[in-house]
Amino acid sequence: MATTSKRPAALEIPTGTENALGQAQTWEGSLEDLRGLVSDRAITGETMLLNLGPHHPSTHGVLRLLLELDGEEIISCLPDIGFLHTGIEKNIESKTYEKAVTLTDRMDYLAPMSNNMVFSMAVEKLTGLDVPERAQVIRVICLELTRLNSHLVWLGTHAMDLGAMSVFLYCFREREYILDLFEKLGGQRMMTSYIRPGGVWRDLTEDFLPALEKFLGYFPGRIDDYEKLLTDNPIWIDRTQGIGVVEPEEAIALALSGPCLRGSGVNYDIRKAMPYSGYENYEFNVPLGEHGDVYDRYIIRVQEMRESVKIIHQGIKKLASTSGHFRSDNRKFVPPPRAELGRSMEAVIHHFKLWTEGFSVPDEEVYVAIESPRGEIGCYLHGTGGNKPRRVHFKTPSFIHISALGKLTSGHMLADLVGIVGSIDCVLGDSDR
Amino acid sequence: MGVISSKLGDLGVVTTTLDTAVNWARTGAMWPLLFGLACCAIEMMSTQAGDYDLSRFGMELNRASPRQSDLIIVAGRVSRKMSPVIRQLYDQMAAPRYVIAMGDCASCGGVYNNYAIVQGVDEIIPVDVYVAGCPPRPEQLIQGILTLHELVKGERLKEWVVEGAR
Numbered sequence: 001m002a003t004t005s006k007r008p009a010a011l012e013i014p015t016g017t018e019n020a021l022g023q024a025q026t027w028e029g030s031l032e033d034l035r036g037l038v039s040d041r042a043i044t045g046e047t048m049l050l051n052l053g054p055h056h057p058s059t060h061g062v063l064r065l066l067l068e069l070d071g072e073e074i075i076s077c078l079p080d081i082g083f084l085h086t087g088i089e090k091n092i093e094s095k096t097y098e099k100a101v102t103l104t105d106r107m108d109y110l111a112p113m114s115n116n117m118v119f120s121m122a123v124e125k126l127t128g129l130d131v132p133e134r135a136q137v138i139r140v141i142c143l144e145l146t147r148l149n150s151h152l153v154w155l156g157t158h159a160m161d162l163g164a165m166s167v168f169l170y171c172f173r174e175r176e177y178i179l180d181l182f183e184k185l186g187g188q189r190m191m192t193s194y195i196r197p198g199g200v201w202r203d204l205t206e207d208f209l210p211a212l213e214k215f216l217g218y219f220p221g222r223i224d225d226y227e228k229l230l231t232d233n234p235i236w237i238d239r240t241q242g243i244g245v246v247e248p249e250e251a252i253a254l255a256l257s258g259p260c261l262r263g264s265g266v267n268y269d270i271r272k273a274m275p276y277s278g279y280e281n282y283e284f285n286v287p288l289g290e291h292g293d294v295y296d297r298y299i300i301r302v303q304e305m306r307e308s309v310k311i312i313h314q315g316i317k318k319l320a321s322t323s324g325h326f327r328s329d330n331r332k333f334v335p336p337p338r339a340e341l342g343r344s345m346e347a348v349i350h351h352f353k354l355w356t357e358g359f360s361v362p363d364e365e366v367y368v369a370i371e372s373p374r375g376e377i378g379c380y381l382h383g384t385g386g387n388k389p390r391r392v393h394f395k396t397p398s399f400i401h402i403s404a405l406g407k408l409t410s411g412h413m414l415a416d417l418v419g420i421v422g423s424i425d426c427v428l429g430d431s432d433r
Numbered sequence: 434m435g436v437i438s439s440k441l442g443d444l445g446v447v448t449t450t451l452d453t454a455v456n457w458a459r460t461g462a463m464w465p466l467l468f469g470l471a472c473c474a475i476e477m478m479s480t481q482a483g484d485y486d487l488s489r490f491g492m493e494l495n496r497a498s499p500r501q502s503d504l505i506i507v508a509g510r511v512s513r514k515m516s517p518v519i520r521q522l523y524d525q526m527a528a529p530r531y532v533i534a535m536g537d538c539a540s541c542g543g544v545y546n547n548y549a550i551v552q553g554v555d556e557i558i559p560v561d562v563y564v565a566g567c568p569p570r571p572e573q574l575i576q577g578i579l580t581l582h583e584l585v586k587g588e589r590l591k592e593w594v595v596e597g598a599r
Contacts, residue, residue, distance in 0.1 A: 055468055055522060057467050057495075061470070062515060062518075083512060083514050084515065086549055086550060090547060172478065173484065176484045189568075190476065190568055432512075
């Protein structure tokens with residue numbers, strides 16, 4: 001519910017160079033500070049330094065770029081991140097493992113389930129907690145829905161950046177349906193915290209599968225619609241082909257992952273290379289690009305959406321034949337169902353212990369990685385033997401991809417920058433966390 | 434519009450107060466600043482997309498420049514590093530200007546009580562309407578916007594003169 005406040009009498013507009021926080025608003029450094037970061041021509045004033053962001057409509061969040069321009073050509077591009085630094089990793093150190101899942105949702109806010117998944121997998125690997133087969137299948141369905149969800153937002157905003165407004169409206173129409181599905185599962189549209197250590201929060205609701213099948217029935221046709229609008233569109237081709245090219249060796253050297261890496265033709269998908277959650281039992285292709293440009297990365301993401309639909313179809317079939325619960329039965333880690341509390345003293349004790357103290361994780365470290373819609377998201381987790389982690393670190397794809405921006409953009413026109421930033425699909429919450 | 438249409442007889446003449454007419458105009462086309470921070474910005478985009486269609490309230494046009502916008506929706510968590518930027522954007526907006534704090538983080542810091550996050554954007558800029566939720570549903574944002582419209586409709590020009598430019 002919205003609440004209103006009595007508007008305070010006008011806050012004093014700061015005078016001079018200080019803002020309301022007492023921080024200097026003017027830059028007090030000198031150009032000499034930039035020596036080594038930009039070319040010497042910028043220091044002498046021969047080329048122009050241009051600041052883009054952090055408030056700019058096509059930086060996909062609060063990314064700031066310091067550009068050095070020779071006319072309209074980009075000489076160098078220095079990303080400045082941290083405008084969305086939230087201290088999530090530090091916050092998790094003071095949470096129990098069950099509560100920390102809620103925080104991981106909010107890192108990469110376009111793919112919350114992937115974050116839940118990688119954190120839960122790290123906890124499961126450290127504790128040796130089992131995940132029933134049914135839970136694994138549900139997880140795969142959710143992860144692929146998340147991929148669709150994320151790629152739809154990416155396609156809509158990327159196309160809007162390059163001037164195709166209607167794609168945005170179509171993509172968000174389909175995305176709303178996916179969010180409705182998530183709401184049936186977790187009760188929330190975006191931040192469901194549905195995937196948790198040991199399985200998923202609750203079983204699929206009765207109306208979930210019929211709604212999902214209805215969605216899968218019409219969605220491939222909608223992908224055709226997007227492709228009709230963009231794939232053969234001469235304006236789209238002109239703006240994307242040959243722009244932001246990464247050679248395969250360069251892509252590996254820059255540590256790119258996900259569609260950015262596969263756009264250059266490198267066949268590396270963690271779902272195939274190091275299968276998790278039973279991905280080895282699903283039939284799907286890994287689309288690869290040839291040229292490594294913005295257009296190839298677009299094509300790959302569109303094809304990935306089609307592959308995701310295939311995977312979800314197989315998941316639904318598997319669901320009928322798999323046994324087991326939606327969550328582990330190990331009561332030392334997973335709270336007992338509500339019905340058990342009334343008749344079992346042991347269940348009450350477990351329930352009390354898990355919700356007050358949480359479970360303990362051994363004093364060991366682990367790294368797990370999964371394929372998020374953006375690329376490799378990894379979780380490094382170090383337990384203490386107690387109920388809270390000593391250190392959690394996430395290796396996030398957006399961070400790595402933003403660091404590659406300098407390489408990708410140099411030599412291109414300023415107008416192409418928007419397309420290149422869009423094509424690496426960075427989410428600043430993912431990068432800064 | 435209710436006041437005006439009820440007084441619109443067959444004469445083709447409208448009588449109303451200046452207050453009502455100005456406030457009607459202000460609520461009819463309140464252009465928001467195209468400005469998103471985190472998760473809530475995605476829900477804000479959903480609100481503007483087809484399903485929820487913010488243009489029903491005259492707000493389909495997001496302005497990328499603060500000088501052309503009337504409303505800033507602070508959608509997401511505000512970090513210490515971002516806060517001077519938000520203050521500068523607010524300072525650049527022309528009066529009358531309104532602020533909606535969308536989501537728990539912008540309203541009170543939300544789940545992040547730590548070194549990085551400003552505990553509510555009202556530490557930096559004055560907020561008119563707080564919308565709770567993490568992130569709020571589009572319906573909640575729309576309700577927040579309508580609440581703001583109600584506030585604006587209650588404004589008096591006399592008070593504006595006294596208070597001066599905000």
